[in-house]
Structure formats: C-alpha cells, structure tokens
Amino acid sequence: MKENIKSRHQKHGLETSAVNTWCKGCGNFGILTALKSVLAKREDTLGSLVLVSGIGCHAKIVDYVAVNSFYSIHGRVLPVACGIKTANPRLTIIGHAGDGDAYGEGISHLVFAAKRNNDLVFIVHNNRVYGLTTGQFTPTSPKGFKGRSTPKGSIEEPFNPLRLMLASGATFVARGYAGKHAHLASLIEQAMVHPGFAFIDVLQPCFTFYNTYKFYNEKVVEIRDEHPVDDFDAAWKLAGKWDYGLEADQIPIGIFYRIRKDTYEEELLPKETPSLDVALHLKRHHF
Amino acid sequence: MGKRIGVEVSIAIADAVKLARAEVIPAYPITPQTHIVEHLAEIVANGELDAEYIPVESEHAAMSACCGAVAAGARVFTSSSSQGLSLMSEILYIPSTMRLPMVMVVANRAMSAPISIWNDHQDIMVQRDIGWIQTFAENGQEAVDLVLHAFRVAEDRRVSLPMIVNIDGFTLSHVIEPIELPTQEEVDAYIPPFKPKRKLDPRKPVTMGPVGIPEVYTEAKVAHDHAIKNSRKVILKAWKEFADHFGREYHPVESYKAEGADTILVTMGSISETAMTAIDKMRDEGRNVGLVRIRLWRPFPAQEFRAATKHAKVLAVVDRCLPPGAVCGPVGAELRSIFYKIPGAPKIFSFVAGLGGRDVTVERFEEIIDKAEQYSKRRPKELYEVIGVREK
Ligand SMILES: Cc1ncc(C[n+]2csc(CCOP(=O)(O)OP(=O)(O)O)c2C)c(N)n1
Ligand code: SF4
Ligand SMILES: [Mg+2]
Numbered sequence: 001m002k003e004n005i006k007s008r009h010q011k012h013g014l015e016t017s018a019v020n021t022w023c024k025g026c027g028n029f030g031i032l033t034a035l036k037s038v039l040a041k042r043e044d045t046l047g048s049l050v051l052v053s054g055i056g057c058h059a060k061i062v063d064y065v066a067v068n069s070f071y072s073i074h075g076r077v078l079p080v081a082c083g084i085k086t087a088n089p090r091l092t093i094i095g096h097a098g099d100g101d102a103y104g105e106g107i108s109h110l111v112f113a114a115k116r117n118n119d120l121v122f123i124v125h126n127n128r129v130y131g132l133t134t135g136q137f138t139p140t141s142p143k144g145f146k147g148r149s150t151p152k153g154s155i156e157e158p159f160n161p162l163r164l165m166l167a168s169g170a171t172f173v174a175r176g177y178a179g180k181h182a183h184l185a186s187l188i189e190q191a192m193v194h195p196g197f198a199f200i201d202v203l204q205p206c207f208t209f210y211n212t213y214k215f216y217n218e219k220v221v222e223i224r225d226e227h228p229v230d231d232f233d234a235a236w237k238l239a240g241k242w243d244y245g246l247e248a249d250q251i252p253i254g255i256f257y258r259i260r261k262d263t264y265e266e267e268l269l270p271k272e273t274p275s276l277d278v279a280l281h282l283k284r285h286h287f
Numbered sequence: 288m289g290k291r292i293g294v295e296v297s298i299a300i301a302d303a304v305k306l307a308r309a310e311v312i313p314a315y316p317i318t319p320q321t322h323i324v325e326h327l328a329e330i331v332a333n334g335e336l337d338a339e340y341i342p343v344e345s346e347h348a349a350m351s352a353c354c355g356a357v358a359a360g361a362r363v364f365t366s367s368s369s370q371g372l373s374l375m376s377e378i379l380y381i382p383s384t385m386r387l388p389m390v391m392v393v394a395n396r397a398m399s400a401p402i403s404i405w406n407d408h409q410d411i412m413v414q415r416d417i418g419w420i421q422t423f424a425e426n427g428q429e430a431v432d433l434v435l436h437a438f439r440v441a442e443d444r445r446v447s448l449p450m451i452v453n454i455d456g457f458t459l460s461h462v463i464e465p466i467e468l469p470t471q472e473e474v475d476a477y478i479p480p481f482k483p484k485r486k487l488d489p490r491k492p493v494t495m496g497p498v499g500i501p502e503v504y505t506e507a508k509v510a511h512d513h514a515i516k517n518s519r520k521v522i523l524k525a526w527k528e529f530a531d532h533f534g535r536e537y538h539p540v541e542s543y544k545a546e547g548a549d550t551i552l553v554t555m556g557s558i559s560e561t562a563m564t565a566i567d568k569m570r571d572e573g574r575n576v577g578l579v580r581i582r583l584w585r586p587f588p589a590q591e592f593r594a595a596t597k598h599a600k601v602l603a604v605v606d607r608c609l610p611p612g613a614v615c616g617p618v619g620a621e622l623r624s625i626f627y628k629i630p631g632a633p634k635i636f637s638f639v640a641g642l643g644g645r646d647v648t649v650e651r652f653e654e655i656i657d658k659a660e661q662y663s664k665r666r667p668k669e670l671y672e673v674i675g676v677r678e679k
Contacts, residue, residue, distance in 0.1 A: 137342060
C-alpha cells in the first residue's frame with residue numbers, strides 16, 4: 001500500500017483526477033494550498049496519512065489530495081477519525097470539517113474529542129455559513145447575519161470556538177486564515193506533530209455566500225512569539241479578543257494554547273507495546 | 288379560488304404551509320428540501336406568516352423542537368430528507384405514539400453510501416413503521432393539496448397523529464409547475480384552528496411521555512395502532528371535503544386504465560406520471576394493461592387496493608427502494624401480504640427501479656410489464672429484480 005502510494009506520488013505528486021468544483025475565489029483553495037505544501041514536505045509519511053471529511057464544500061478537499069481518505073457524513077468527522085485512530089494508532093489522521101459540521105450538527109463530538117485528547121488534527125473550514133446548502137447561518141455567523149434561514153438577520157450571538165475548545169480541555173488550540181497560506185501551513189505542520197487533539201479553526205471566506213476577505217485582511221494579526229502558549233489564562237484572554245461578531249479590533253491568528261497531556265491512545269493502549277491488535281488488547285483487559 | 292400560476296413546487300408547498308397558518312417551524316437545511324424551509328423563513332421574516340421559525344442546529348433538534356411545540360399547543364411544520372430524516376429517527380416514534388399532530392414534508396432522497404442527493408424512496412422506507420400517517424404526491428398541485436389535507440387530518444381530534452407528505456426530491460421539489468393556490472378564506476374554511484386534545488397548560492397539569500412499564504407498554508402501542516387504523520375514515524372524509532371545497536378529488540389509490548386490465552403496474556410518487564405515458568403507449572399497441580398508483584401509504588389502504596386490482600391477473604410492483612437481503616421491495620411485500628390466500632389473487636412481481644436519481648423511462652416501464660407477464664408463465668429466478676442495472 002505504502003509503496004503504491006509512494007510511487008504514485010513520485011509520478012503525480014498530490015494531484016488527483018477530480019475536477020475542482022469550488023467557486024472561484026473560495027477560501028478553501030488557500031487551505032488546500034497550505035495542506036499540500038505541508039504534505040509535500042512529508043512525503044515519507046503520506047502512506048500512513050488519512051484525511052477524514054464531513055459533508056459540505058470543505059469536504060471536497062479529500063477529493064483533491066492523493067492520499068487515503070474517508071468521506072464521512074455531515075457532522076461525524078471526529079467519531080470516524082477516532083475509530084480509525086483507535087484501530088490503528090500508527091496512522092496520522094487529519095479531519096476536515098465545516099463550521100456547520102463541527103459546531104452545529106457534530107458539536108458533541110468536538111467537545112468529546114477535546115476532552116479525550118484524541119490524537120488527531122482537526123481543521124475546521126470556518127466560512128461561518130453553510131456553503132454547500134447555499135448560504136444559511138451557522139453557529140459562528142455573526143449576530144445579524146442575513147442568510148437564507150435568517151432573512152431578517154440572525155438573532156443569536158455566535159459562539160467562540162476557541163474558547164469552547166479551551167473550556168473542553170483541548171491541548172492544541174489555534175486559528176489560521178485561508179488568506180495566509182504560509183502561516184496556515186506552519187500551523188498544520190505543528191498540529192501534525194502535536195501529540196493529542198490539535199484543533200485549528202481556519203477563517204475561510206466563502207466567496208459566494210459570505211465574502212469576508214476584506215474584513216480578515218484588515219483585522220488578522222499573527223500572534224507574537226512572546227505569547228505564553230502554555231498559559232491557559234493568557235490563551236483564554238487572547239481568544240476573547242474577537243467574539244466572531246461583525247466588529248473586531250484585531251483578530252489574532254496562530255497558536256493560542258499548547259500543552260502536553262497524555263493522549264487518549266496513550267491511556268488506552270499500553271505504552272510499552274504500541275499494538276495494532278486492539279481486539280487482542282481489549283480482550284486482555286476484559287473491557 | 289386562487290389563480291393558477293407557474294411556481295417551483297417547494298415554494299408552493301411553503302405557501303400552502305402559510306395558508307395553513309403554521310405557528311412554529313423548526314428546520315434544518317438539507318438538499319432537496321431546503322427551498323421549502325427557506326421560503327418559509329422568508330415569509331415569516333417579512334411578516335406574511337405569523338409564526339416562529341427556529342433555525343436549529345440539527346434535525347435531531349428540529350424534530351425534538353417540533354414535539355415540544357405541539358405539546359405546548361402550536362400548529363407545527365417541518366421538512367427534511369435522507370440523512371436528515373434518519374437523524375430524526377430517534378424521535379419520530381415519539382409524537383406518533385404520544386399523539387402529537389404535526390405535518391412534515393419529506394423531499395425523498397437516497398441514503399448514503401455512496402453519497403447521493405438524488406431521488407428515490409429509501410429514506411422514507413427506513414421510517415416505514417414510525418406510526419405516522421403517510422401520503423405520496425405525484426405532482427406539484429397534489430403536493431400542495433396533500434399538505435393542506437395533512438393539517439386537516441393530523442389535527443382532527445379523532446386522529447391526533449403526525450403526518451408525512453412525501454414528495455420526490457428534485458423531480459417534484461425543484462420543478463416549476465402550474466399550481467393553483469387556494470385563497471386564505473378557502474383554506475380557513477377547510478382547516479379549523481388547532482384545538483389539541485391535551486397540551487402543556489399550567490392550569491391543567493399533565494405528564495407527557497412517561498415510562499411505559501411492561502404492564503402498559505403493549506396497550507399504549509395498540510392504542511396507537513387503533514388510532515392510525517381508525518384515521519382512515521377521517522382521511523377519506525377530509526379528501527371528500529377537499530373535493531367539495533377545492534374541486535380536486537383524491538383517493539387512497541388511483542386507477543388509470545386499470546379496469547379490466549390483465550396486467551397492472553403499481554407505482555407510488557412522481558414516477559406515476561411517466562408510468563401513465565407507458566400505459567397509454569402499450570394500450571395503443573393493443574396490450575391489456577393498466578396502472579394503479581398508491582397515494583396513501585400508511586395506514587395502508589388494503590381494501591381500496593384490492594378493489595382497484597380485482598380482475599387483474601398480474602401485478603408488476605415498482606419499488607424505489609432496494610431492501611438488501613429481503614424477499615422483495617417494501618411496496619411489493621405489502622401487496623403480497625394483502626393478497627395472501629385470497630382466491631383468484633393476481634400474481635405479484637416485485638421490481639426495484641429509479642435508485643439515487645436514475646430515471647425510470649417509458650421503456651423501463653414497458654420492460655417491467657413485459658417481464659412481469661413472462662414471469663407469470665415461467666417463475667423468475669429471483670424474488671425481486673432491479674431494473675436498469677448497467678453491466679459495465
Ligand atoms: C444529517 C444531514 N443534515 C443535513 C445535511 C445537508 N447538508 C449538507 S452540507 C451542510 C452544511 C454544510 O455547512 P458546513 O459544514 O459549514 O460546510 P461548508 O459547506 O460551509 O464547507 C448541510 C446542512 C446533511 N448532509 N446531512
Ligand atoms: S459556496 Fe462558498 S465555500 Fe462553497 S465553494 Fe463556493 S465559495 Fe467556497
Ligand atoms: Mg461552513
């Protein structure tokens with residue numbers, strides 16, 4: 001398997017034959033570029049990489065990268081990813097979800113993945129709209145957002161996914177911007193080497209239904225090196241700088257929080273013998 | 288009587304829900320149902336309909352909110368499709384046995400995997416036994432009419448059950464058809480205000496949804512079964528009155544050139560219109576064939592169906608749902624059961640067609656009828672047959 005993928009990559013790189021159907025100007029292109037640039041550097045690991053997606057415009061990303069992938073259903077990226085990882089902890093898993101997927105339909109899974117510290121990378125393509133179903137509000141749309149399900153403007157405050165993740169016990173909490181590929185690529189790279197649940201909320205303009213490029217271009221600032229990434233209070237404070245509303249002084253991007261805790265897989269599987277045979281392991285422990 | 292205008296069927300359905308004066312609409316978008324609830328969001332927002340629209344976070348939440356809103360005494364509508372309908376599944380059994388009336392339009396769509404947004408009936412067949420009254424529309428006008436009928440029947444105190452109106456995704460939901468929408472006065476005269484038998488009322492406290500210990504669970508379920516069986520009378524009467532009010536007649540099953548036909552094709556939903564064309568063509572060629580379409584799926588109109596196919600020798604039943612490992616499609620199974628041990632019963636052959644948006648053409652219907660007639664002389668190898676499978 002690994003060999004096949006390797007030779008395939010030598011020939012075609014990460015390209016697939018799928019026709020890209022994202023709208024012109026879609027922020028997903030930025031995420032794809034960042035992801036590919038990271039993967040191109042880590043060719044040796046491509047055979048053990050699995051991308052898992054939800055349902056939505058974001059999900060098509062798995063069609064556009066020539067690695068193993070599992071297209072799951074709307075909202076269920078994380079439990080599928082968790083199943084793959086538990087059965088074969090040697091695999092590296094990157095989950096791609098939409099904000100509808102991650103913060104609406106599948107929000108319970110997000111809280112639990114953070115709580116358990118599952119060893120996964122989770123990238124939320126946060127366009128703050130349901131893109132594929134053509135422009136309804138989501139949990140991170142700003143109050144007053146006029147979408148197809150909220151023609152008079154949403155009456156709900158959005159929630160702040162970074163604070164949600166901090167409160168849920170996530171060990172790696174970051175925010176990127178699809179308009180800054182190199183910065184985003186560095187976040188993905190660091191998330192991939194982080195042991196435990198690595199969460200990246202990516203601000204992804206939806207060119208068609210919620211074009212936020214101008215706003216983000218003006219407001220986004222990279223978090224400075226002095227920020228103490230292991231300080232929960234500092235992370236909490238920084239995450240509160242912008243509440244996903246219509247106004248912002250600055251929108252910090254970068255790593256807000258990173259600590260090392262035992263991962264779910266480390267707790268579940270005996271440390272000395274990383275075993276592929278979970279069934280045997282479970283039997284031994286009379287679960 | 289309102290004017291006949293060309294309008295997208297989803298929009299017309301939303302307008303019918305407005306005319307029915309729905310009060311609470313919890314909804315979550317999913318193709319191909321989305322236009323219905325989006326249009327409702329719009330008409331609630333611009334004040335045309337005095338209702339609350341809740342853009343919930345999932346279908347599970349939508350159906351739960353529907354139950355709560357009916358319990359509090361509101362007239363409730365929602366809509367879903369496919370995986371969304373399945374996500375409601377945990378709750379769907381609850382309003383029916385709890386006798387909480389509401390109306391849902393299901394824009395029928397295939398189930399994943401593989402992912403498909405296109406039409407068939409697999410989503411609703413998963414929910415066959417939820418105990419809701421269920422009808423299937425053939426065209427846009429019928430979709431609108433069945434929605435009005437559904438509010439009238441569901442909320443009738445003798446019924447007090449939730450109702451699903453099935454419309455084929457895309458082939459109905461997304462097409463523009465000439466549709467006549469009645470006036471508000473006409474609808475008000477047909478659908479009386481909702482007066483629930485029981486509701487959460489601080490002046491008269493009740494407990495809704497308690498545990499059914501083994502001593503009462505069976506009785507609760509049997510009471511539900513009686514209610515849906517007895518709803519038949521109300522369903523028929525509401526259709527009769529619909530004809531009096533609006534001039535369009537509906538019956539649980541409809542026949543098309545079926546009288547005296549040796550072979551009868553059986554369909555449900557929008558493919559029936561193509562099936563009629565196929566029957567016309569075969570009749571022109573001198574074949575003694577006809578069509579019976581099922582409009583009322585639950586409670587199943589056994590009596591009417593038997594009457595409509597009384598002299599037939601062969602039934603060719605088309606299911607839009609593949610039941611892997613079963614002995615035939617769900618509609619086919621129903622029909623085989625109602626004719627079991629009935630003297631002179633027709634031979635029944637089960638076909639599956641039109642999965643995941645595959646067109647069922649006139650030629651396919653001809654093939655189905657031809658095959659059913661052949662099989663009546665020489666037993667087929669399989670208990671059901673999938674039509675139109677590509678060999679490569
Ligand atoms: C259970 C279920 N409900 C609804 C849908 C319809 N649906 C498909 S994608 C989507 C929302 C997509 O929004 P998001 O997750 O933000 O992804 P985006 O398209 O914006 O990338 C919805 C509601 C579905 N596929 N499954
Ligand atoms: S609808 Fe929005 S998110 Fe979807 S492809 Fe188009 S621009 Fe991108
Ligand atoms: Mg989105």
